[in-house]
Amino acid sequence: MIDGKVAQVLTDTPSSSTCTICGATPRQMNDLTKVSERPENENAYQYGLSTLHAWIRCMEMILHISYNLSFQTWSATSEEKQRLKQEKKVQVQKRFREELGLNIDKPRQGTGNSNDGNTARRFFYNAACTAEITGVDIDLIKRLYIILQALSSGVMIDSKKFGIYALETARLFVNKYNWYYMPSSVYKILIHGESVINHFAVLPIGQLSEDAQESRNKDYKKFRLHHARKCSRTATNEDVFHTLLYTSDPYITSIRKPYAKIVKELDEETLNLLNVNELISDPEAP
Ligand SMILES: [Zn+2]
Incomplete structure (x- = not known):
């Protein structure tokens, strides 16, 4: 998205x-x-x-x-x-x-x-x-x-x-x-x-949702500050891109310890708009 x-x-x-x-x-x-x-x-x-x-x-x-x-x-x-x-x-x-x-x-x-x-x-x-x-x-x-x-x-x-x-x-x-x-x-x-x-x-x-992309904004600032050469803009961007690439690599991601997901309570009325059957059959659904 x-x-x-x-x-x-x-x-x-x-x-x-x-x-x-x-x-x-x-x-x-x-x-x-x-x-x-x-x-x-x-x-x-x-x-x-x-x-x-x-x-x-x-x-x-x-x-x-x-x-x-x-x-x-x-x-x-x-x-x-x-x-x-x-x-x-x-x-x-x-x-x-x-x-x-x-x-x-x-x-x-x-x-x-x-x-x-x-x-x-x-x-x-x-x-x-x-x-x-x-x-x-x-x-x-x-x-x-x-x-x-x-x-x-x-x-x-x-x-x-x-x-x-x-x-x-x-x-x-x-x-x-x-x-x-x-x-x-x-x-x-x-x-x-x-x-x-x-x-x-x-x-x-x-x-x-675009949450995944948005949460990279923070990473971007961090990588630019701490993990990039500052001698030229090209070098800075190159280093930032490399860090963004390897941190989002599917293999690297798969071996990282998963974050605990926060299960949010949904309102009764919201549940009415959802396919609740799927919720019951899949207890792991977020
Ligand atoms: Zn329209």
Whole structure:
């Protein structure tokens, strides 16, 4: 599975806010009847749903709805709206810090911001608290949590049930927050999730997540600092590549002591979306 940005380039999608599968633009996404008639580019299924980034994108969507909730428009155009948005943001950040110990939407030294996969997981895990702080509908938050859990569970998903549940969630969203255009990554899961899951029918979609690539980011920094010549950029990159290659070699990996897997408890509702038979027959499933 690859990052949404890479999928955008590979499918020649003009903008990151456009759907890579059906080409819907943000303004079209909330019109669920029209959207269901759009032809799908089946070639784009292979790029998956980016299940790890989905957590972060869903969290950011809830946060942005929350910031704009008092004036209910997608962008804060006037100065007054800008002020309201900033005030709400500060208040939401403060409460998340105090009540859940989460740093939200804070710039981080180096690259990006403090919104990572772990923050997003805890954001959704504490759905009641999150709903209270953000003022966003608790059902929507809970449903997104169930969907994200199912996607990253690493267990086969019942795609039909998933499709129905996702569409109901999209309807709930449009009902409550029609003024906010659904982000393309969230839209892709809710509208095209079923088709993408079917495309990857051989393996559970959660086992194809981009976690594996993302966890190499840390290795990359470590290898560059401690295991690479610094005399030229070419030499640095060559050494980093060699280290990345031998540490991911299937044979080397197979003789390494396996890490203890953390078995996560899944919600009852999530289990409903999964093929539970497989769970029972395979106690080793993550
Ligand atoms: Zn689409």
